[in-house]
Amino acid sequence: MKKAAVLMLTAVLLMLFCATAFGDALVTDDAGRYLSRSEIASLTEQSREIYDRYGLRVMLKITYSTPGYTSEDSLRYYANTVFNNTYSGQDGLIFVVRMSDRYCRAVTKGRGEQIFSRAILDEVEEDVLPSLSRGDYYGAFSAYLKDISGLLARYEQGERFYGSGASGLKTRKEVLVEALPVIGGVSALVTAVVMGIIVSGMKNVKKQSGASDYITDTRLTRKQDLYLYTTTTRTRIQSSSSGGGGGSGHFGGGGGGGSSSGHHF
Amino acid sequence: MSEAKVYRCPCCGSVLTWDGRSGEMKCGSCSNTFPLETLEQYDLDQNIRDTRAEDFQWSRPAEGTVDGDDGELRAYTCSSCGAQMVVSDTAAAACCPYCGNDSVIPQALQGKYRPQAVIPFLVTREEAVDAYKDLCKRKRLVPRKFIRDSRIEKMQGIYVPFWLFDCETDSDVTYKATRTSTTREGKYMVTRTRHYSVRRGGTVSFADVPVNSSTKLDDTLMEAVEPYDVSSLEKFNTAYLSGFQAERYDQGVDKCMPRAAQRIRESVSRVFRSTVTGYSTVVPVNTQVNLTHSTSRYVMMPVWILNSTWRGKTYTFAMNGQNGRVRGGLPVGKGRVAAASLGLFTLLALAGAAIVYFLF
Known part of the structure; x- marks a missing residue:
């Protein structure tokens, strides 16, 4: 009897562990000190809602270090591995925050690669950086999930996040309103230039500057090109510093999956 | 009494001196050297x-x-x-x-x-x-x-x-x-x-x-x-x-x-x-x-x-x-200019707005 009870308890604990490790591993805090249990539960619930509605797994992971994946660029491979180990073959994205160098990066998989361009992932990350900087990790992750959910809703309505995606978190109308002063300024400038050209063409009276129409003969009899000296200037080439993240690395397609550029906070 | 001839550097204007090692005229300021023929020809050009x-x-x-x-x-x-x-x-x-x-x-x-x-x-x-x-x-x-x-x-x-x-x-x-x-x-x-x-x-x-x-x-x-x-x-x-x-x-x-x-x-x-x-x-x-x-x-x-x-x-x-x-x-009609400007501005603004709305 006792043995049966112990075995059952072990099995239940094991199942709970597995559920946490795999089935419910949407939000994880490896160090156990950045998110409370209730916060993890809340975030997991939000992520599950996204999965239920859009069929995409959104994983959030905060950890102190990533042994074996210490460089900034390798964080994307770490994220890729974590996602594949948990949700192999599924669509989604994983956002990893590494506290040892305060670096974060997102990786997309499957449909996630089609939906989210690098630029839009960068924008979402930039949106949560202030919260991460001041230590509000729950707030950062909550905002991250909210942004992703909003983008997925707009994607379902036909919007696409291509190119530089400067407008990713804003609606088209908001972008248009913000761009109106620039559009007005450029239109005014072009109008002024065009009208200036037309008005100046109204007066076509110009004094002749030369008498080339009356040249009857030309003979070049003296030609001399005399080399004098050389001056040399040397300019040091400025080397570009590597940014926080994967640089221009590929996104979308391939075995590595899509990825954000990565940010420090 | 004839005037003494001075050769000046075409680069910096300093006086040139004969450098036996190079066999050319050398400038003490900028260290450029010039063959004598070059200087004489350059001198002729300055007389234009x-x-x-x-x-x-x-x-x-x-x-x-x-x-x-x-x-x-x-x-x-x-x-x-x-x-x-x-x-x-x-x-x-x-x-x-x-x-x-x-x-x-x-x-x-x-x-x-x-x-x-x-x-x-x-x-x-x-x-x-x-x-x-x-x-x-x-x-x-x-x-x-x-x-x-x-x-x-x-x-x-x-x-x-x-x-x-x-x-x-x-x-x-x-x-x-x-x-x-x-x-x-x-x-x-x-x-x-x-x-x-x-x-x-x-x-x-x-x-x-x-x-x-x-x-x-x-x-x-x-x-x-x-x-x-x-x-x-x-x-x-x-x-x-x-x-x-x-x-x-x-x-x-x-x-x-x-x-x-x-x-x-x-x-x-x-x-x-x-x-x-x-x-x-x-x-x-x-x-x-x-x-x-x-x-x-x-x-x-x-x-x-x-x-x-x-x-x-x-x-x-x-x-x-x-x-x-x-x-x-020909005179320019101010009313016509204003109308043309307004029309062109409106056209450009609409085109710009359409581009921003559909591409961004």
């Missing part, structure tokens, strides 16, 4: 002096053609109705205000004022009027009221007096030129600039460079309707003037020479500049022009002119009476 238009040495015109008188009014009798016409001293043909008869005033073209040649009118009044209307239609910003009020019937055909100048020039032009190349050497971008002293010289001949010799007609407008085909010049006959207005010169050849010299100098500069190629930068230093075999003659050339007044300002239309070349200032 700039010739201004007013320094041109023209040949004096033939006896009998001297500067004109100051303008006065004179009275003439109309050969058709006998009325007394009062015209300016320089008028060689006039229209009687009483009977409308076009009269030639032979006395105005005697002696020194008799032209040596004339280009007859080839463009008719109807063609000139059509050209004017076409010009106004093409310029969409012209107020329509201006066209209606411009009194096209006042279009006048005028024989304009010109001095034509022939000359041969022997010129030398010096330039400072550079050739630049940039290469990468390790962590540096290295730019090497080679400096040259360039010289071009030769002869350029000019024939029949025209200069307006009447102060009553705007020089800029008269030059704007050029060129004329002077091969069509005919020996002068007062019969060509019949039916047209005519002016004799009131600016003698001396007063017109500077303008001819200015145009000739500019053309010489351009001709030789076009032969300096293969350099990154070319800056002219001096242009020396020597005139030889210069001659001048007094001719008349045809121009159609219409003066219109619009809101207190006069707008003059001119048409070359030989080849139909049209020039003239």
Whole structure:
């Protein structure tokens, strides 16, 4: 009897562990000190809602270090591995925050690669950086999930996040309103230039500057090109510093999956 | 006692000294070295002096053609109705205000004022009027009221007096030129600039460079309707003037020479500049022009002119009476400009908004 009870308890604990490790591993805090249990539960619930509605797994992971994946660029491979180990073959994205160098990066998989361009992932990350900087990790992750959910809703309505995606978190109308002063300024400038050209063409009276129409003969009899000296200037080439993240690395397609550029906070 | 010769560095101007090791002249300031032959040739280039238009040495015109008188009014009798016409001293043909008869005033073209040649009118009044209307239609910003009020019937055909100048020039032009190349050497971008002293010289001949010799007609407008085909010049006959207005010169050849010299100098500069190629930068230093075999003659050339007044300002239309070349200032309708600007701005703004909305 006792043995049966112990075995059952072990099995239940094991199942709970597995559920946490795999089935419910949407939000994880490896160090156990950045998110409370209730916060993890809340975030997991939000992520599950996204999965239920859009069929995409959104994983959030905060950890102190990533042994074996210490460089900034390798964080994307770490994220890729974590996602594949948990949700192999599924669509989604994983956002990893590494506290040892305060670096974060997102990786997309499957449909996630089609939906989210690098630029839009960068924008979402930039949106949560202030919260991460001041230590509000729950707030950062909550905002991250909210942004992703909003983008997925707009994607379902036909919007696409291509190119530089400067407008990713804003609606088209908001972008248009913000761009109106620039559009007005450029239109005014072009109008002024065009009208200036037309008005100046109204007066076509110009004094002749030369008498080339009356040249009857030309003979070049003296030609001399005399080399004098050389001056040399040397300019040091400025080397570009590597940014926080994967640089221009590929996104979308391939075995590595899509990825954000990565940010420090 | 002869003057001591000093060689100066073309780069920094310091005095050069002989460097036995290199066998060349060396600058103590910038350390550049120069072969002696290069310095002597460079020295010759520095002796080329700039010739201004007013320094041109023209040949004096033939006896009998001297500067004109100051303008006065004179009275003439109309050969058709006998009325007394009062015209300016320089008028060689006039229209009687009483009977409308076009009269030639032979006395105005005697002696020194008799032209040596004339280009007859080839463009008719109807063609000139059509050209004017076409010009106004093409310029969409012209107020329509201006066209209606411009009194096209006042279009006048005028024989304009010109001095034509022939000359041969022997010129030398010096330039400072550079050739630049940039290469990468390790962590540096290295730019090497080679400096040259360039010289071009030769002869350029000019024939029949025209200069307006009447102060009553705007020089800029008269030059704007050029060129004329002077091969069509005919020996002068007062019969060509019949039916047209005519002016004799009131600016003698001396007063017109500077303008001819200015145009000739500019053309010489351009001709030789076009032969300096293969350099990154070319800056002219001096242009020396020597005139030889210069001659001048007094001719008349045809121009159609219409003066219109619009809101207190006069707008003059001119048409070359030989080849139909049209020039003239036209007024700009403020209302039309405003409407066109608003329309263009609206179009551009809508296009910009559409691009931002659908692509971002």
